[in-house]
Amino acid sequence: MAKADFETPELHEYVDVPAVTEGTMAHLSPFVAKPDHNTDLNFPPQLVEDWHARALDKLDDLRSRYRGLQVYLDSCVKCGSCTDKCHYFLGTKDPKNMPVGRQDLLRKVYRRYFTFAGKYFPKLVGAEDLTRDTLDEWYSYYHQCSQCRRCSVFCPYGIDTAEISMAAREILDSIGYGQKYCNEIIAKLNKIGNNLGLPGPALQDTLEGLEEDVEDDTGVAVKYPLDQKGADILLVTPSADFFAEPHVDGLIGYGKVFHEAGVSWTLSSYASEAANFGMFIGSYENMRRVSLRIRKAALDLGVKRIVFGECGHAWRVAYSFLNTLAGPFDFLDPDYPVPQHILEFTWDQIQKGNLKFDKSANDDKVLTFHDSCNVARATRMGNKPGGQFEIPRNVIKAVCNNYVDMHHETIGERTFCCGGGGGLLTDDLMEIRVKGALPRMTALRNAMEEEGVTHMAAICAICKSQFTKVLPYYGMDMDQIVSVHQLVSDAIILTGQDDDEDGEESENEGEA
Amino acid sequence: MSLFFSLLFIVATLVLVIGLARKIFQYARTPAPLKIPTMPAPINQAGVVMRLFREVVFFESLFKSTKWTWLFGWMFHLGLLLVLLRHLRYFMDPVWLPIQLIQPFGKYAGFAMVIGLAGLLVRRIFVDRVRYISSPSDYLWLVILIVIGFSGLMMSFVVHTDVVMVKSFFVGLLGFDFGTLPLDLPLMVHLLLVALLMLLFPFSKLLHVPGLFFSPSRNQVDNPREKRHIAPWAKAMEDQQS
Ligand code: HEM
Ligand code: HEM
Ligand code: SF4
Numbered sequence: 001m002a003k004a005d006f007e008t009p010e011l012h013e014y015v016d017v018p019a020v021t022e023g024t025m026a027h028l029s030p031f032v033a034k035p036d037h038n039t040d041l042n043f044p045p046q047l048v049e050d051w052h053a054r055a056l057d058k059l060d061d062l063r064s065r066y067r068g069l070q071v072y073l074d075s076c077v078k079c080g081s082c083t084d085k086c087h088y089f090l091g092t093k094d095p096k097n098m099p100v101g102r103q104d105l106l107r108k109v110y111r112r113y114f115t116f117a118g119k120y121f122p123k124l125v126g127a128e129d130l131t132r133d134t135l136d137e138w139y140s141y142y143h144q145c146s147q148c149r150r151c152s153v154f155c156p157y158g159i160d161t162a163e164i165s166m167a168a169r170e171i172l173d174s175i176g177y178g179q180k181y182c183n184e185i186i187a188k189l190n191k192i193g194n195n196l197g198l199p200g201p202a203l204q205d206t207l208e209g210l211e212e213d214v215e216d217d218t219g220v221a222v223k224y225p226l227d228q229k230g231a232d233i234l235l236v237t238p239s240a241d242f243f244a245e246p247h248v249d250g251l252i253g254y255g256k257v258f259h260e261a262g263v264s265w266t267l268s269s270y271a272s273e274a275a276n277f278g279m280f281i282g283s284y285e286n287m288r289r290v291s292l293r294i295r296k297a298a299l300d301l302g303v304k305r306i307v308f309g310e311c312g313h314a315w316r317v318a319y320s321f322l323n324t325l326a327g328p329f330d331f332l333d334p335d336y337p338v339p340q341h342i343l344e345f346t347w348d349q350i351q352k353g354n355l356k357f358d359k360s361a362n363d364d365k366v367l368t369f370h371d372s373c374n375v376a377r378a379t380r381m382g383n384k385p386g387g388q389f390e391i392p393r394n395v396i397k398a399v400c401n402n403y404v405d406m407h408h409e410t411i412g413e414r415t416f417c418c419g420g421g422g423g424l425l426t427d428d429l430m431e432i433r434v435k436g437a438l439p440r441m442t443a444l445r446n447a448m449e450e451e452g453v454t455h456m457a458a459i460c461a462i463c464k465s466q467f468t469k470v471l472p473y474y475g476m477d478m479d480q481i482v483s484v485h486q487l488v489s490d491a492i493i494l495t496g497q498d499d500d501e502d503g504e505e506s507e508n509e510g511e512a
Numbered sequence: 513m514s515l516f517f518s519l520l521f522i523v524a525t526l527v528l529v530i531g532l533a534r535k536i537f538q539y540a541r542t543p544a545p546l547k548i549p550t551m552p553a554p555i556n557q558a559g560v561v562m563r564l565f566r567e568v569v570f571f572e573s574l575f576k577s578t579k580w581t582w583l584f585g586w587m588f589h590l591g592l593l594l595v596l597l598r599h600l601r602y603f604m605d606p607v608w609l610p611i612q613l614i615q616p617f618g619k620y621a622g623f624a625m626v627i628g629l630a631g632l633l634v635r636r637i638f639v640d641r642v643r644y645i646s647s648p649s650d651y652l653w654l655v656i657l658i659v660i661g662f663s664g665l666m667m668s669f670v671v672h673t674d675v676v677m678v679k680s681f682f683v684g685l686l687g688f689d690f691g692t693l694p695l696d697l698p699l700m701v702h703l704l705l706v707a708l709l710m711l712l713f714p715f716s717k718l719l720h721v722p723g724l725f726f727s728p729s730r731n732q733v734d735n736p737r738e739k740r741h742i743a744p745w746a747k748a749m750e751d752q753q754s
């Protein structure tokens with residue numbers, strides 16, 4: 001499955017809504033989890049004998065614990081509003097990738113076993129028996145949803161297919177039919193502390209390397225501390241930031257900002273991962289277990305604040321769920337929100353005038369910004385609704401001279417997912433990743449042709465990895481994707497920096 | 513025959529009220545364990561009330577999406593609302609002043625309703641994506657509503673029925689007093705289908721009416737950092753593990 005045995009869609013001026021073509025993606029399913037990865041997560045090792053009864057029991061259990069699921073299963077009027085909103089449908093033509101088509105895979109079983117109409121008049125309301133084939137269909141299509149919530153924006157009742165996908169994956173996990181990519185990663189995190197399986201010493205090495213690089217570059221000794229007790233701020237960032245381009249340039253940027261703000265900060269080897277794949281598999285228990293590591297790290301290190309690095313779904317779990325899962329955080333400084341986003345931190349410092357920039361450092365680029373789906377539709381930054389759109393743009397504009405937005409129907413709350421979110425960022429799902437990127441690639445290409453855009457900034461580890469892989473399929477260059485804090489890092493003028501002697505140290509310490 | 517209708521409407525009313533109450537109770541009882549409003553979301557309760565208001569009155573989200581569906585859907589629902597308000601005159605004596613005032617509009621709202629429904633039906637049949645997601649019941653609902661509307665309009669504009677008699681039947685029925693109905697075909701059709709609608713309401717997609725108000729993606733306040741949100745079952749799990 002590694003080689004491209006599919007066609008990359010062609011880019012046109014607009015993404016036309018395709019004519020429904022059944023079954024175009026029925027062949028695609030991710031690799032199935034190995035037994036020990038399932039058991040690590042408290043799921044049965046492989047498909048259980050009595051899967052039929054247990055799947056139905058789980059569905060019943062979930063709908064009694066999640067009001068959203070129950071309401072969403074009941075309320076859809078089949079108005080069709082969501083049908084042309086999913087990037088995976090637009091890229092594949094497969095009607096089971098229309099949000100309501102995807103929901104119906106679960107809904108038809110819900111109706112058959114749990115509703116009056118479905119029990120007695122199944123044909124009338126489209127109810128169907130749960131069979132072995134149903135499971136495979138769930139496995140296939142619920143792993144072709146990046147849980148981006150675009151559909152929920154346009155549904156008159158806010159029906160969120162992401163919630164349905166999570167529930168379906170939880171059901172599949174509960175009968176031993178889990179996905180390799182997600183479950184393996186969660187198991188690794190539980191054992192080692194991050195998704196990439198980087199142990200403490202490796203992190204230490206990397207960070208020392210970064211310190212050397214930055215000092216060589218600027219002559220300033222910026223620290224990248226690990227496990228430093230008594231620091232004010234615990235930075236939790238996606239582990240991709242520790243090694244891959246363009247992620248690591250973002251990490252360098254966070255360090256420079258902290259340095260200039262004059263705050264003490266640290267990373268933690270125990271909680272060296274912002275990502276929380278427990279969300280992708282819809283498992284409250286696993287999501288909580290992962291989150292508790294952050295609480296423990298904060299307690300052990302005695303920090304006062306928690307700040308998250310650039311990552312989309314991680315910011316969702318952090319902003320929307322962390323207080324629920326691992327709170328209350330009454331042991332932290334009550335003057336700051338828990339947690340904060342690194343962009344909130346940086347923007348605040350910029351507004352206070354604590355950071356100096358040479359914007360011309362980014363003059364070789366014309367930038368645009370990709371709103372990550374989870375940040376856009378599942379979180380906030382700052383204290384006003386919509387801050388998640390403004391703050392990243394404000395920061396980019398503060399460090400770059402050339403910025404333009406992509407087409408307004410592809411940004412903000414209507415943003416298109418990169419195509420790799422929700423536990424799909426794995427090579428065995430390359431086909432859906434490439435096809436699902438079509439709307440974003442189209443918007444980017446248009447901005448390049450019409451506005452001369454050269455680079456796209458993002459604030460999500462998944463988006464960055466996904467675009468690095470997918471841009472070349474569409475004839476663009478993998479380096480066109482950059483981290484927002486990479487831009488900050490390139491433009492920031494460190495106090496006492498070699499090539500720019502601008503006098504004595506500014507005494508501003510922020511309000512830390 | 514009139515006795516049949518009396519009993520039918522008593523049963524239909526019971527099913528509608530009890531069925532809906534059970535569903536509403538189920539929704540109210542089921543916790544939403546995580547904060548999942550579709551963002552950007554209001555940051556206080558007043559904002560949530562406004563958001564729901566805009567959804568209910570203007571179909572805001574649908575408007576963002578497909579203008580044709582919005583247009584027909586909104587015409588249908590607005591027409592339906594006026595028609596139902598106008599119908600209240602069959603159930604009260606004397607008739608409340610606002611209900612009297614809307615009578616002239618209500619009469620034509622029936623057309624808006626039927627045109628809207630027809631538009632939705634055409635869309636359902638001809639747009640391939642909507643056709644794909646439709647099951648027989650989705651078409652039937654539109655047909656039922658169109659026939660209710662059409663038979664009503666027949667009575668209003670073509671073959672008038674004895675509305676005074678209809679009124680005394682239903683006002684009487686409210687006090688469990690079984691009267692007689694004029695036995696005209698359009699009225700029979702009208703009433704049979706209305707009773708059917710009432711009977712099916714709590715078991716069908718018409719649950720979108722309570723559903724909208726209980727949808728966590730629309731009715732939650734965006735304040736997870738300020739206020740800890742925790743469901744009873746999650747709290748119990750926490751206590752057990754610590
Ligand atoms: C709070 C009141 C209500 C609200 C906010 C509401 C909202 C909506 C919305 C937004 C739609 C989707 C768009 C469309 O297809 O029109 C819809 C569809 C529908 N509604 Fe309602 N509705 C309400 C009450 C009712 C009632 C009382 C009925 C029944 C008598 C009803 C019957 C329907 C039907 C049958 C459809 C599906 C139309 C189709 O097939 O396309 N609604 N409703
Ligand atoms: C027990 C309940 C109902 C009764 C007794 C009833 C009775 C009637 C009568 C007698 C008329 C003729 C009015 C006239 O001649 O001026 C009428 C008209 C109409 N009915 Fe109903 N109806 C009921 C429920 C409904 C419902 C639930 C709907 C919609 C879903 C509806 C839709 C209409 C429409 C569209 C008209 C024509 C416009 C108008 O005169 O308002 N009816 N109905
Ligand atoms: S959540 Fe996103 S990926 Fe999933 S169905 Fe909705 S639009 Fe498609």
Ligand code: SF4
Nearest residue numbers: 076077079080082155
């Ligand atoms: S927009 Fe909502 S109600 Fe309409 S078909 Fe999609 S999920 Fe169903």
